[in-house]
Amino acid sequence: RFDVSVIGGGLAGSEAAFRLARMGFNVALYEMRPVKQGPAHKTGLLGELVCSNSLGADQPSAPAGILKAEMRRLGSVMMGCADRNRVPAGRALAVDREGFARDVTEVLSSLPNLRVIREEVSEIPDGPCIIATGPLTSSEMAGSLKELVGEEFLYFYDAASPIVTIESVDMSRCYLGSRYGEGEDYINCPLTEEEYLAFWEALVSAEQVKRHEFEDSRFFEGCLPVEEIARRGRDTLRFGPMRPVGLPGPDGREPYAVVQLRQDNREGTLYNLVGFQTNLLWGEQDRVFRMIPALRDAEFVRKGVMHRNLYVCAPRVLDGYLRPRGAGREDVFLAGQITGVEGYVESAAMGVCAAIFMGRVLRGGSLPEFPEETAVGSLLKYLREARPEGFQPMNVNLGIFPPLRERIRDRRERCYRYFDRAAAALERFLEDNPDLLPRWA
Ligand code: FAD
Numbered sequence: 001r002f003d004v005s006v007i008g009g010g011l012a013g014s015e016a017a018f019r020l021a022r023m024g025f026n027v028a029l030y031e032m033r034p035v036k037q038g039p040a041h042k043t044g045l046l047g048e049l050v051c052s053n054s055l056g057a058d059q060p061s062a063p064a065g066i067l068k069a070e071m072r073r074l075g076s077v078m079m080g081c082a083d084r085n086r087v088p089a090g091r092a093l094a095v096d097r098e099g100f101a102r103d104v105t106e107v108l109s110s111l112p113n114l115r116v117i118r119e120e121v122s123e124i125p126d127g128p129c130i131i132a133t134g135p136l137t138s139s140e141m142a143g144s145l146k147e148l149v150g151e152e153f154l155y156f157y158d159a160a161s162p163i164v165t166i167e168s169v170d171m172s173r174c175y176l177g178s179r180y181g182e183g184e185d186y187i188n189c190p191l192t193e194e195e196y197l198a199f200w201e202a203l204v205s206a207e208q209v210k211r212h213e214f215e216d217s218r219f220f221e222g223c224l225p226v227e228e229i230a231r232r233g234r235d236t237l238r239f240g241p242m243r244p245v246g247l248p249g250p251d252g253r254e255p256y257a258v259v260q261l262r263q264d265n266r267e268g269t270l271y272n273l274v275g276f277q278t279n280l281l282w283g284e285q286d287r288v289f290r291m292i293p294a295l296r297d298a299e300f301v302r303k304g305v306m307h308r309n310l311y312v313c314a315p316r317v318l319d320g321y322l323r324p325r326g327a328g329r330e331d332v333f334l335a336g337q338i339t340g341v342e343g344y345v346e347s348a349a350m351g352v353c354a355a356i357f358m359g360r361v362l363r364g365g366s367l368p369e370f371p372e373e374t375a376v377g378s379l380l381k382y383l384r385e386a387r388p389e390g391f392q393p394m395n396v397n398l399g400i401f402p403p404l405r406e407r408i409r410d411r412r413e414r415c416y417r418y419f420d421r422a423a424a425a426l427e428r429f430l431e432d433n434p435d436l437l438p439r440w441a
Contacts, residue, residue, distance in 0.1 A: 002028040004358060005129040007121045007141070009033070009046040011078060011344055012336025013132035014104050015351030016358070018077040021114035022440045023359050029108065032120035038136045039214035046116070047078060047104030049097050050136075055082055055344050058093035060419040061412035063301075067345055067375035067396045068093065069419070070426055071352065074376075075438020077107055078348040124148060128331035128362060130354045134347075135309040135337045136214075142310055145338070148326050149317040158309035159223045160302065160392040161276040162285055163264050165399050167407075168299035169271065174261075180246040186262055187271060188247050189294035190255030199291045200237065203230045206284040215308050225279045225306055241275030259292050266385055270301065270399040278304035299411065301397030302342070313391045314340035314383035321357045321367045322350065322383070331361055340383050342393035349376050356436055368433050371425035372402050373418075 006017040009031030017029040034044030041048050056064040071079045081103040085095040108114055122140035124131065133141050146154045169187065176184040191199060206227060229240050238244070242257040249255055261271040278285065282303045290296055312318065312334065319325050322333045335354035336347040353376060357367050370377035378400040386394070394400060401418055408414040430437055 002026045002115070003128065003362060004028070005030060005121075005125050005127060006132060006335075007125075007129060008132035008134055008137075008336065009108075009116065010132060010134045010336065011047055011049075011348040012134070012351030012354070013130070014047045014108055015076060015078055015348045016130045016132060016335050016355040017114055018108055018111070019075070019352060019355035019438075020358060021108075021111045022075070022438070023355075025113065025359070025362060027111075027114045029114060029116050030119050030121045031116060032118070032138060035118050036120050036138065038134075038138070040136055040212065043098075043101065044118070045098070045101035045105045046108055047081065048101045049095070049344060053087070053097040053100075054089055054092045054094040056093065057091055059091050061415045062091070063375065063396045063398050063401075063415065063418070064343075064345065066415070066419050066422050067349060067379075069423065070375050071345060071349060072441075073423075073426060073430075073438075074352050074436070075441035076348060076352060077104060078345070080441075081107065124327070124332060128358060130333045130335050130351075130358060131338070132335040132351060132354070133310075133338065135311065137310045137338065145310075145312070148324050149312050150326065153313040153317045154310070155313070156308065156310055157306075158311070158393060159225075159277040159306045160304055161272045161274065162278070162289060162300050162304040163270050163272045163302040163397075163399070164261070164295060164298040164300055165397075166269055166271055168297055169261065170294045170296060173294040175250050177247060186260045186274070187294075188249075188255075189259040189261065189292050190244070190249055191242070191257045191259070191292065193256045195291070195293060196238070196242070196257040197234075199288070200230055200234060202288045202291055203227050203237075206288050207281050208279045208284075209281055209307075211279070212308075223277060223306075226276045226304075227278060227280060259295075264387070265382070265399065266387070267403070269403060270397075273304075276304055277306055279306050280304070301399050302392075302395060305342075309337065309393065311338050311340050311393050313388055315386050315388045315391060318383060320380070320384040322354050322380075323357070331358070333358055337393065340386075340391065340393050341379055341395070343395040346379060346395055349379060352376070353380060359435075365435075368429070368436065371429050373425035374422045374429070375401075377425070378402075 003025040005028045021027045040050040059065045085099040174189045244254040244258045260274040264270040333354040335351045
């Protein structure tokens with residue numbers, strides 16, 4: 001008899017199952033592979049990395065480094081396996097892909113109170129459970145999730161524009177204003193004819209991500225990548241996302257072309273490039289989008305993407321503790337990418353959180369509040385408080401943390417300050433919640 005079921009043995013599910021087992025619960029971890037193989041996974045190993053073997057930056061001067069430090073402190077199995085299977089990759093933490101997943105599988109299989117059951121689960125089970133079936137959740141389970149959260153709040157594809165931090169935008173090269181003078185909600189980044197043509201040429205010749213076979217282009221027809229719009233003609237962007245009509249500059253004249261930035265979070269620290277969903281490689285996005293004069297030094301905290309990705313509209317359907325409100329039960333949690341985060345470590349972090357919350361529910365305690373100053377707390381806050389309209393999955397970045405009191409221009413220095421503040425907040429949190437200390441680490 002199991003105390004709790006975890007569905008999905010990817011990054012979040014493995015993390016959650018590991019933690020709950022180390023807390024002493026009897027855990028059933030359901031993984032459909034290799035009995036049923038997903039479209040991107042290739043093995044039957046737990047914690048398989050579906051694409052890159054890099055888990056991103058791993059130093060205190062990068063937001064991803066803050067999250068990794070917290071995960072280590074919280075006793076993450078994924079970080080332990082990643083550290084043991086590290087391969088040289090500069091400042092990033094990259095791993096031997098197979099060695100990493102094999103390690104995760106072995107660690108979990110060695111726990112006497114954790115059973116790995118190779119089975120596809122199609123419905124939300126009756127008892128306590130964590131659903132961590134990932135961005136490529138099997139279709140039957142996707143159907144059950146649709147029922148749980150409501151069709152309009154479950155998304156199957158992610159077509160997101162890049163996001164920049166407001167402090168990295170050169171405000172001397174833009175102006176505020178909504179189209180036809182209806183308010184001042186947008187930041188407008190104008191381009192002259194010469195700048196536009198150079199931008200257009202760079203955009204149409206930039207390198208794109210190769211789409212996977214399972215990512216049928218039909219699904220993206222209603223939402224074309226900006227480079228595809230550009231390829232249809234030299235002026236198509238000027239009649240589409242870069243339309244200057246109704247957006248006169250401070251001199252009263254409409255610019256040749258304009259890129260609009262729209263506020264992306266409540267705090268107003270993040271802005272997205274309106275209509276700039278893209279398939280360009282990440283490096284190419286930096287190069288090409290920085291040709292927009294106001295974005296010359298922009299810090300892109302999230303790159304544009306267009307890919308298959310199942311996730312819920314977290315601020316609408318989750319209760320702030322990763323629990324779908326529609327379940328009407330306190331013992332059902334979501335974890336991983338489906339909660340509305342993006343990235344390997346972010347997904348695993350939501351596995352840790354789901355396990356912590358579930359542990360408290362099973363033991364009858366109140367659910368802990370992660371401090372917002374921590375990376376984990378910031379991600380949870382994003383899921384709780386992001387704008388529900390056009391909600392997009394988020395990776396860890398400085399824009400989701402509460403801003404520092406003082407303004408520090410140097411990016412690395414600023415990040416060190418966030419790092420120290422997060423570390424101190426996490427220690428205070430663990431002092432207040434000693435049951436969450438990972439005694440196995
Ligand atoms: P997963 O790791 O996908 O785990 C979900 C598990 O659930 C899988 O093992 C699956 O087999 C299982 N499962 C699904 N349905 C069922 C069911 N009904 N019953 C039982 N088991 C089930 N992030 C990065 O940081 N870097 C990248 O390079 C990167 N590349 C990506 C490439 C692709 C194609 C995709 C789709 C995503 C990528 N991501 C990447 C985003 C994300 O970080 C990963 O998808 C990450 O693996 C998500 O972790 P997860 O635990 O939520 O889901």
